[in-house]
Amino acid sequence: xxxxxxxxxxxxxxxxxxxxxxxxxxxxxxxxxxxxxxxxxxxxxxxxxxxxxxxxxxxxxxxxxxxxxxxxxxxxxxxxxxxxxxxxxxxxxxxxxxxxxxxxxxxxxxxxxxxxxxxxxxxxxxxxxxxxxxxxxxxxxxxxxxxxxxxxxxxxxxxxxxxxxxxxxxxxxxxxxxxxxxxxxxxxxxxxxxxxxxxxxxxxxxxxxxxxxxxxxxxxxxxxxxxxxxxxxxxxxxxxxxx
Numbered sequence: 001x002x003x004x005x006x007x008x009x010x011x012x013x014x015x016x017x018x019x020x021x022x023x024x025x026x027x028x029x030x031x032x033x034x035x036x037x038x039x040x041x042x043x044x045x046x047x048x049x050x051x052x053x054x055x056x057x058x059x060x061x062x063x064x065x066x067x068x069x070x071x072x073x074x075x076x077x078x079x080x081x082x083x084x085x086x087x088x089x090x091x092x093x094x095x096x097x098x099x100x101x102x103x104x105x106x107x108x109x110x111x112x113x114x115x116x117x118x119x120x121x122x123x124x125x126x127x128x129x130x131x132x133x134x135x136x137x138x139x140x141x142x143x144x145x146x147x148x149x150x151x152x153x154x155x156x157x158x159x160x161x162x163x164x165x166x167x168x169x170x171x172x173x174x175x176x177x178x179x180x181x182x183x184x185x186x187x188x189x190x191x192x193x194x195x196x197x198x199x200x201x202x203x204x205x206x207x208x209x210x211x212x213x214x215x216x217x218x219x220x221x222x223x224x225x226x227x228x229x230x231x232x233x234x235x236x237x238x239x240x241x242x243x
Contacts, residue, residue, distance in 0.1 A: 001042035024153075027075045027162035029209065033202050034071060035169030036224050039063050040195035043173050047188040048236030054182075057177050064170035079155040090149045093140045097133060104140065105130040111143045167214040172198050192229060199225035 042063045046056050097104050105126050112122035130136045141149050165170045173191040181187035207217020 017190075019174040024157045024161040025209070027158045028165040029202070029206055031068075031071050031075075031162035031165035032169035033199070033206065033221065034197055035064070035067060035166035036172055036195055036202065037169075037228050038067050038166075039170035040191065040225065041228045041232040043069075043177075043188070043191055045232035045236035047184065048233035049240030051236075053177055053184060053187070056187075057174065060170070060174040060177070064167055064174070068166040070161045070167045074157040075162040076155045076159035079153055079158045083152050083155065086145070086149070086152060087148050089145055090137070090141050090147070091138065093144065094137055097130075097136055097140065101130065104136070106137065108143075111139075143167060169198070169202075195225065195229070196222060 039060055041055055043060055046059045051059070108129060109119075109122040112125055113119060116123065123128035129139055138149065160241055173195045175194060176187040176190040181190060200222045203221020204214040204218035206221070207214055210217075
């Protein structure tokens with residue numbers, strides 16, 4: 001049996017389905033969740049260590065900016081690389097169509113036969129499609145690679161969605177400090193509460209996008225967020241006492 005690691009076309013096929021199924025929505029949703037968990041963990045750690053309001057705000061804003069641009073860069077490079085791989089595979093198909101048109105036409109007829117089309121109709125349809133190189137290329141790419149060369153995700157859109165939504169998620173735990181809550185303990189408690197509510201709702205939305213039960217995704221995201229914030233709070237508390 002050939003694995004996707006042995007078959008680059010299968011690998012492209014899998015990557016493309018993940019990309020297109022998410023489009024801008026995937027980096028947006030997961031960017032928001034990453035921003036939320038990252039910054040609430042930073043704030044919990046610094047707050048647990050006895051950091052001042054100024055230090056917490058500075059840390060949170062620095063984490064927001066650094067994380068947002070890091071996420072955007074990662075999305076841009078990832079989607080660009082996947083698109084380049086797909087374009088390379090499509091170029092191979094184009095060369096095969098140019099140099100082996102008879103074999104490619106027979107292959108196309110075989111694809112149609114596999115879909116239940118009669119032999120005579122498959123041969124006729126394959127001949128008609130092959131008479132138009134662009135249409136033939138599009139069909140070969142769709143059938144063999146599982147992609148539509150004209151409908152690939154945009155690296156800029158993915159990066160922009162990731163950057164913006166990471167920033168929104170990271171801003172949530174900062175709100176109590178930015179809106180002037182003076183008591184550090186109260187501000188930290190409100191920040192954790194807001195973040196817990198956002199994690200719960202965000203996890204539920206992600207679950208629904210994947211056609212999973214809302215409560216399952218909501219509770220999973222909440223538990224993971226609590227673990228991350230709790231661990232960094234304990235680290236901050238321990239370091240604060242040592243210092």
